[in-house]
Amino acid sequence: MSLKQTIKTIAKNAKEAARGLRKVDRAKKDAALRLMSRKLLEEQGSIKQENMKDVEQARKTGLSSAMIDRLTLDEKTIKAMADSLNEVADLPDPVGEVTGMWKRPNGLLVGRVRIPLGVIGFIYESRPNVTVDAGSLCLKSGNAVILKGGSEAIHSNLILEKLMREALREVGLPGKAIQLVPTTSRDAVGILLGLKEYVDLIIPRGGEGLIRYVVSHSSIPVLKHYKGVCHVYVDEFADIEVASEICFNAKVQRPGVCNAMETLLVHERIAERFLPAMAERLRDAGVEIRGCPRTLGLVSWAKPAVHSDWPAEFLDLVLAVKIVSDMEEALDHIEKYGSNHTEAIVTNDYNRAQRFLAEVDSSVVLVNASTRFNDGNQLGLGAEIGISTSKLHAFGPMGLEELTTRKFIVYGHGQVRL
């Protein structure tokens, strides 16, 4: 069978499985998730064995030790995957929720009920635990999923898929509800993106290059973010200690992720008191500062920022810093260079806080808190399959609810339209 035929068959089977999933009650889905969890622990030996093949291959091809670290499955990471399956089982089932019901003047009872989207295509280049995350969230929300993981994790992904599918079949659910594309070929992605007859949504997760490729080649709707150019604006009425803690956390705690701060905007009236000490604290943590001319006046050792620094997602211990004359200038800067991802203000002024929340056009806007909270789990959605910075369907972290849609149901007793 050609690759195209293989993937088409997978997609057809996914659509068939999705039809079956529509009518499945929560108890059965949760039973499958808990059984998957047990299987992961029981089959730990085989998982490590398969994972070792990937790790050896990665060593041969000279992947960085950080990459190999991310790839490696040990007792701790397997336990974490098993735990997360149980956590997803514990989350409420979004499917079947009636989000409203009302009576029309003619007696029709109209309601909106949550239903699965259908078939999700999930394209990722992350560590193998994402295979389990995506599989579990899609199952819980009643969707069939087609997983296309990175070639470097193919053996790990294959055994994780196998165990998940065994669990599905053992509780009487369609085994084709979770399918991995069993190839390391890059062509598989392009083929999958053309199957709009079978696939309802594509979610890519990985570097900006992968995501741009997916968006420009997909005939299927895509939920994604390209990058997170997140700003913290320290207002003139900020508490300096609070500002320092938030900026330090937002930049340093995990610089390589999309919700880390990339640009710091400082009101000119607080800059002298705040910026030199803040810059020093960041420098001590290894952060390189790229400042606007006024910043350089206060932080002589900083590098001058060039134009390309303002829209940059450094994903590293690098920070662009700009002193602004007023809040309006901060808002304009965010409007111009931001990525609609995550923005925070630090202020004790009530009106500025409210104005920032109202006017900043980002998926998560915070007052006096770190940008690092843009995360489904941290915000209370229970789990997330990704973050969307386009506004259609989902804006911000995507949890179980974002993997569903709502249809209208109507109870009548013979009504016709006049």
Place this chain on the structure above:
Amino acid sequence: MSLKQTIKTIAKNAKEAARGLRKVDRAKKDAALRLMSRKLLEEQGSIKQENMKDVEQARKTGLSSAMIDRLTLDEKTIKAMADSLNEVADLPDPVGEVTGMWKRPNGLLVGRVRIPLGVIGFIYESRPNVTVDAGSLCLKSGNAVILKGGSEAIHSNLILEKLMREALREVGLPGKAIQLVPTTSRDAVGILLGLKEYVDLIIPRGGEGLIRYVVSHSSIPVLKHYKGVCHVYVDEFADIEVASEICFNAKVQRPGVCNAMETLLVHERIAERFLPAMAERLRDAGVEIRGCPRTLGLVSWAKPAVHSDWPAEFLDLVLAVKIVSDMEEALDHIEKYGSNHTEAIVTNDYNRAQRFLAEVDSSVVLVNASTRFNDGNQLGLGAEIGISTSKLHAFGPMGLEELTTRKFIVYGHGQVRL
């Protein structure tokens, strides 16, 4: 200025206007809508004069009298437009609604608040009143809109746009919030569909050809339905009189619209009692029946259905009829040939009603009511800008809420991520 430059300028201005609209309160938007309503009545003479140019042109080019009828604006249709503007003003403002707010264990207060999508591109070939409908719904939901109407209505659309923009400016809102592409060139559509930097959503309304063109050429997300192949399933436990009223209404009341019935499915155990009389009643109303072989056994004068009749949207007094052996066969038929638009069951059996509602994968699913109720106004959304049969973002009639998205707002007091 080239056409491309003109449209790009319109789109840039729309994006600028959308930023301004984000912070506008309801009172101002409603004031603009009510002023538009008054202007339409006051400027009735000029509207009719401009409309007459379109009508004369349409006569010259030999448009059908039905088309000319749809195009013509008289006292009654202008009054209806003016009334609908006031009705939109009366609807609640979706923007700013906090759909939920909760406290996290670390004290963060997290909420989701409704915000406008941004810039809507609305491409349509309908009668001129749609210009006013789209303008008013987009304004009320805080969006800027770019209108690209049909060439046959260009003079009418231009004066309606002019009056709406005057009203915007007079109440102090950005006049560029509602802009019509001032050309009859078809190329304008293609240019607009490429401006993803400025436009957040495209909604096409018109024939299947227009919609397929838009979907295949757009770099911007599109909300649409291609067609409505709507089914009524008359179950063995249907009340025959109720079934007859519903089928008659669904087929005959307005056959040219997307929520009219196109295929009737009849359970074999009720077919003999129900179908011959139903078919006669429909024939008396001018309906042509295209039946499956078993239908032909009961309705000898019916035409035999060919395969292409089952997925067909006739938009006319034509009905495909199939007798099914059981409900399963009806569900399978809908799954295979339906368009996820609108499906109804007629039954007095509780379990079959609930099963149909649960399993049919359509945007509106009804029990004992006509398919003609798939309409934003009829279902209680107040108004609609279109109907979506794809599941992302909106499924079913799209009202004001569907022209918005939700962002997360977070109130903290210095929280950082651990």
